[in-house]
Amino acid sequence: MTTQKFIITTGTIIKVRNKLLNDGYINALVFEDIVQLLHSCPVNNNPCIWTENEDGAYVTTCGNTYEIINGTPRENHMNFCPYCGKRLRVKEND
Ligand SMILES: [Zn+2]
Numbered sequence: 001m002t003t004q005k006f007i008i009t010t011g012t013i014i015k016v017r018n019k020l021l022n023d024g025y026i027n028a029l030v031f032e033d034i035v036q037l038l039h040s041c042p043v044n045n046n047p048c049i050w051t052e053n054e055d056g057a058y059v060t061t062c063g064n065t066y067e068i069i070n071g072t073p074r075e076n077h078m079n080f081c082p083y084c085g086k087r088l089r090v091k092e093n094d
Contacts (some may be wrong), residue, residue: 048086
């Protein structure tokens with residue numbers, strides 16, 4: 001079985017809640033049930049691994065290449081991959 005996996009932020013939940021309630025689709029109790037269901041769903045916590053190549057750019061496990069002019073992803077406060085949205089982890093070179 002394939003499960004759709006995604007990360008829901010608090011901001012997204014509030015946006016959806018306001019839309020559904022304001023437009024009269026559901027009431028607050030129904031929304032609370034939906035939130036409980038979402039919390040019980042599996043979340044993909046696998047990080048996107050960034051590996052530095054010989055040019056100093058980073059190749060991502062989601063199939064992209066990203067070049068940082070100054071510093072590392074960590075030094076630039078990049079905690080999430082801008083392409084796939086997963087948590088970003090830099091592969092340590094041995
Ligand atoms: Zn990625």
